[in-house]
Amino acid sequence: MLRYFVSKLLISVVLLLGVLTLAFFMLRMTGDPVALMMSRDASPEEMEAFREMMGFNRPVSVQFLDFLSKAAVGNFGNSLHYATPALPLVMERLSATVKLAVIGLLMAILIGVPLGLTGGLNPGSPLDSLGRFWGLLGQSVPNFWLALLLILVFAVRLHWFPSFGADQAKSVVLPAFVLSLAVSSQILRMTRSTVLEVRGEDFVRTARSKGLNQATIYFKHILRNVAIPLISVIGVQFGYMLGGSIYIETIFAWPGMGQLLSQAIGWRDFPLVQALAIFTSVVVLALNLATDLAYALLDPRIRYGK
């Protein structure tokens, strides 16, 4: 168990180093970072001064080590747009993104798990048909289209929900729902197929041969075995929701990291973009680690290091 966890932790650290390296070299790959960051009509003197200030005139290896050592203590430089340290700007937006993702994930679980379970236990039933339709819908409906449709119907026509912003409690409903649709269908299909698979396993037949009642077989023997792969899917999907809500936050003007990212790109605010990318990666990696841990706690085969 400890070995399993340490190995996962090491992998995460390696991945994080990879992300940092990518973030560093991405900026320099297209040539002169100064040209990327400054507007086109900046004078050569201004550009030189900027280069000096950012330290871009030093050898790349020195810059890289400097970047890494600062990143280690959470210093990603100043945002060009706000002229204040980038990381606190990112952190400010964290809670809004987390709120959106958590509510979206809850919606996805509440829709996906029950529909997936009933579908898997009673394939071909009306609820299963509904579930399969939902699974298809979630897979094929594009986010931005759904967002616009919902805004049109529920915000513009019916006035049930605000069309943008985050100033009311119910503001979160529409963006969270859009965010949850694809994930709910992913969870639904995964739950359904896992239930179908586990249901046919030999050990379920053994449980039946022992004369256990249906409820015991479902909860003790089937669901616990379904939970294990489900947990990891949910963990991965949560990471995707935290990192992948750029469009949705932009469309709904949701003040989270995704919106900040799309703004920062528009401002050519590279330190801020870098801070956002790295921070999101850290969050996703931490989440994956937590998922691996949960997985191990649930599955004795991993807990006892098979």
Added chain:
Amino acid sequence: MAVILEVKDLVTKFYTLDGVVNAVNGVSFTLDEGETLAVVGESGCGKSVSMMSVMGLISSPPGKVESGEALYYTSQGARDLLKLSANEMNEVRGGQIGFVFQDPQTSLNPILKVGEQISESLMKHLGISARDARLRALELLAEVGISDPELRYNAYPFQMSGGMRQRVMIAIAVACTPRIVIADEPTTALDVTIQAQIVNLLKQLRAKMGVATIWITHDLGLVAGLADRVLVMYGGKIMEAAPVDLLYDNPCHPYTVGLLGALPRLDIHEAKRLVSIDGAPPDATIPINHCPFAWRCIHAFEHCWNENPVLTNVEEAHQVACFHVFEKGG
């Protein structure tokens, strides 16, 4: 000996996308108290499906027990297992009839401690507390020859060898001192050396508990040393049923003769395994109204293609379903 289980005209089908599989086509047999009945026959002939139909273990869909009776006799009289409610059936399963499956690798829940998998059956059928069930499970683990039961109780299946897992399966099957144990090829998935150990364990338990046993197997050598009576199945039917010595001395059905290697006399203590017979088992999706063995039978004549023979006494306690035996004198 009193009859404990009487199966009559059992028919089970599977409704699959490839058509209707006629897995069991009118199987009838009886099992006496304390008796060991061996069921032999080629792969796919319906051995497992017959026994699982009796136990209500056929999952539906795709399977369906179409007709038949499975009378289970107790001191209170006979009950048809096929007509019991789910709750009544759950009392019988595990409590009165235990099951040992072929593959110990997959037959235990991978994420539950093996001890718990024994205890849950005890708690259900004996109505005892978790603590008492645990104590009884520890005794059972010792009885099936697992050393250090305290330690093994908390082990998960993947931490055990195949042989040990099969011992656990056996402990589950006999946990509530059932009157019948059905063992479906309990040693096929194990190493040869382990096979002998498991066979001995089952023999020991049988002697100790006096439990009636239905033993599904491919191993005719094993049958000779183990069974009281033998059912030979082919194409979802019983072709021949006889006490073990009668069957080995005087096999009547051409299929049985083929199985026994067509030797005129067999020393029944000598291990004989299945020899291959020319041809393949019939496609169970094609409904037939003739002898299912006719395609492969060297003796098949007109009658065999016009009618499906039924089991008939050829001598005391020895039945055969074959026109050749009765009309051409074997």
